Amino acid sequence: MPDDGTEQRKLAAIMFTDMVGYSALVQRNEALALELLEEHHRLLRPVFPKFGGREIKSTGDGFLVExxxxxxxxxxAIEIQKTLVQYNAAAGPERRFQVRIGVHLGDVVLREADIFGDGVNIAARIEPLAEAGGICLSRPVVDQVANKIDSPLVKLGTPELKNISVPMDVYRVVLPWHQPPTSGKTVAGLRPHTARRLQPTVAVAVGLVALLGVGVWLWQRSPGAKPERIDSLAVLIVPEVGAEAHPSSLAAELTxxxxxxxxxxxxxxxxxxxSAMAxxxxxxxxxxxxxxxxxVNALVEGEIRADRDRVSFDLRLIGAGQRRSWWSATFANALGDVDRLVDEASLAILRELDPTATLTLESHPAPEAPARRQATQLYRQARYLNYFEGVTNSLAAIQLLEQAVAVDDTFAKAWAALAIKYVEHFYVFDPAKQETWGSKAFAAADTALTLDSKMAEVYVARAKLLWAPISGFQHEKALAELRQALELDWQSFAAHEFASVVCEHVGLLDEALVHARRAEELDPLSPYPLIxxxxxxxxxxxxxxxxxxxxRVPSSAQYQSYVGSHWAWTLFALGDTAGAKAKVEEYFLLARNDPAGEDKAGGLTAMKALLAAAAGDIDNAKLLIAVAEKKEDRYGEFHHTGYLIAATYARLRxxxxxxxxLKKTAVEGFPCYPLFAKDPNLDPVRADSQVQTFLTDQAGQYESRKTSWPKTTAAVDGTRGRR
Incomplete structure (x- = not known):
């Protein structure tokens, strides 16, 4: 860039950011405003260079970036808003802040260290059109990024921009934690949803709630048609349009x-x-x-509003194929009494669906003490972070939950969530430290069950711990925990999905398929029941x-090494060797984007070795086996890779x-005798006496499991009555 006073003209993308409400904050509390401005700079500045951005200048409470x-x-821009959502989820109410962002692609003039021109002016005019915490893009930007970013785009129209004569379409980026606007055309298939406002009678009900201070609700009939049969439904509660992170976490909790x-x-x-509704x-x-x-036959849909002390939400029952509800109601209560509010709403819904039902509310303790209210707020912030991926969010959620149980060590839900988060963290992000995370998870789960023994999700967490490498893959005990979870909640997606995994590994293939099909019914859009x-x-x-x-498994699913290697293995078994090789290479490319490193489990490398051995390329097969074997120390669940290594050695005779x-595979979590008995890859060594002895022993263990282990599928009968 010239720095000698000359000018240079070029096409550039220009970003303006602005800290929302900064001037008003200065008037109220100048010291706090300056602290938050410094925090604003600390959070935003490191993000710019990650995307090749050059900070042109600070505008005081914002930035101009090229x-x-x-x-x-x-x-x-998306990364900035994600960073701020994470910051605000952990910050106290008085330290939260938001920014608006505008981006334009246009002609600019570079002069010394600054930039000028219409491109800069248009970006400056677009930025104020963004909502607090939002992003607006000009049409030239949208033309470049459509179908290249995950976030949908909504056209806001062609506003008149001050001192800009050229008409300019402006679009809003719909971030995962936001709702789309109440009007506007869409890009990439986004369908805007018009927010439903309270009818006058409902508004009166809310006023009565404020006066009475109790969980009052009002229902009314609507024009929609009630289905003749309702045997399946979904629940979706969202924040009212414009709501911030606090109601978003409440919406998730209510759902x-x-x-x-x-x-x-x-x-x-x-x-x-x-999880399917998220x-x-x-x-x-x-x-x-x-x-x-x-x-499903019906949808329970609702919108939530919350202030410092109260929460209220509108509910509607909508039949399949309908666009309007046949029943609606408004519920409200103190913010610290959400469980009672959920119970009252549940009763109202169930009585509408079955007027003959005899149902009663669960008993609840007295209104929450200050410690529980503080712990609940930390718990909600942690749960909200579950909607964001990545190790940073996982650790932040753990920290919030640890703070919650430190504030109130009798808060069972927080202990349960902490146990689950510990398990998820070491499974996905930190398998090398399973012992550390595992011991914490066991302690948290035990505390949760001591406080409340009826939380199905804790039994699922314990099952995952018992089935982890640190516990020696205790299949039978893990399935016992899952049976307990399903007794408490026979519609638990997590319990069915993990029961399928454990059953498959020990060769109970029919049971595995029953659980997997049930999991797919409970979350039809999840990739894991397909796997x-x-x-x-x-x-x-x-x-x-x-x-x-x-x-049917999307390439975005986790466990790239497993999916790619086993998909290739399937193609190879069907005689499509070329397709198998191509699939391995395809997933090698996908695995390179894995933050834990390329092919971290070694499965793709081992599958490549098997293909080489089958083709008679002995030297290459041995070289690839050596590479795959070295992955064992980096990944806890190595048994699938171990089996492919065994199959490769069998091909090499x-x-x-x-x-x-084979012994390592069986001992370390994968004693799947039906596979051992039928896999043609093992045929070259089946005549070996020691291999025969091993297979005979595995057959005996398999028959024992089939006949003596209680079945986990007893809960999957589709005919359960009310509990």
Whole structure:
């Protein structure tokens, strides 16, 4: 860039940021305003260079930043808002702040260290159009980034921009934690949803609630048609348009609470998992499309509002194929008494769905003490972070939950959430420190169950701990925990999904498929039930059926090494060696984006070795085996890679090494006898006497499991009555 006083003209992406409400804050509390301004600079400045941004100057409470591409600028803007959401989730109310961001791609003039021109002026005019915590893009930017960023885009119109004569379309980026505006055209298939405002009678009810200070609710009939049969439903509560992080975390809590009560108290064959509903929070999707995609008869839909002391939400019951509700109600209560509010709403819904039902509210303790209110707020902030991926968010959620139980060590839900978070963290992010995380998780789970023994999710967490490498893969004990979870909540997606995993690993393939199918019913859009159905079919030698499921698994699913290697294995078993090789290379490319490193579990490398051995390329096969074996220390669940190594040695006609790796595979979590018995890759060494002895022993253990272990599928009968 010239610094000698000359000018240079070029095309650039320009970003303006502005700290919302800073001037007013200065008037109220100048010292705090200056502290937050410094915090603002500390948070934003490191983000710019990550995307190639060059800070031109600070505008006091904002920045002017230049980027080489529109995509880089848009990605940077999204990262900034994500950073601030994470900061605000952990910060006290008085220290939270938001920024607006505007981005334009246009012609600029570079002069010394500054930039000028229409490109800068338009970006400056677009920024104020963004909502607090939002991002606005000009049409030239959208033309460059459409279908290249995950966030949908909504057209806001063609506003008149001061001192700008050229008409300019402006778009809003719909971030995962925001709702779309109440009007506007969409890009990339986004459907805006018009926020439903309170009817006058409902507004009166809210006023009565404020006067009485109790959980009052008012219901009314609406024009929609009630389905003749309701045996399946989903629940979706979202913040009212414009709400911030606090109501978002409450919305998630209400969705989970209502879903759990519908599953436990109702006689429904299917209640969709809360995890499945998270994808419908933003952008909003029509009830018609939600019920169609999830295959349910009815949707419980609602919007939440909250202030410092109270929470209220509107609920509607909408039938499949309908766009209007047949029943609606408003509920409200003190913010510290959300459980009672959820119970009252659940009763009202269930009585509407079945007027003959005899139902009673659970008893609840007196209103929360100050310590519980503080712990609850920390708990909600942690739960809110579950909607964001990455190790930073995981650690932040753990820290918040640890603070919550430190404030109130009798808060069972916080202990349960902490146990689950510890387990998730070491499984996904830190397998090398399983012992540290595992001991913490066991302690948290035990405390949670001592305080409340009826939380199904804690038994699932204990099952995952018992089935982890640190516990020596205690299959039978893990399944016992899962049976307990399903007794408490037979519609638990997490329990069915993990039961499928454990059953498949010990060769109980029919049970694995029952649980996997049930998990798919509870969350039809999750990739994991698809993986859980592909694997048993592969183990059983049903390769065409396995392929049908692998083909439905999205490339964005976790466990790239496992999916890619087993998909390739299936193709190889079907005789498509070229397709198997291509699939391995495809997933090698995907695995390179894994923050833990390329092919961290070694499965793709081991599959490549198996293909080399099958082709007679012995030297390359041995070289690849050596590379795969070195991955064992970096990844706890190595048994799938271990089996592929055993299969490769069998192809190389080395029975001793085959047996060594088969034993490791069985002892370290994968004693799947049906696979051992049928896999043609092992045929070259089956005549070996020691291999035969091993297989005979495995057959005996397998038969014992089939006959003596209680079945976990007893809870999957689709005919459960009310509990």
């Amino acid at each position: 980027f080489a591409s529109a995509l880089a600028a848009a990605q940077c 989970e609470g209502l879903t759990t009560r519908m599953a436990r108290l109702g006689s429904f064959n299917k209640v969709i998992s809360p 994808r419908y929070r933003a952008p909003r999707v029509s009830p018609h499309d939600i019920t169609r995609e999830l295959g 859980d159905q592909a694997a048993p079919h592969l183990d059983a030698g049903n390769h065409a059926e396995a392929l049908r499921y692998w083909q 080395q029975p001793a090494e085959t047996l060594r790796w």
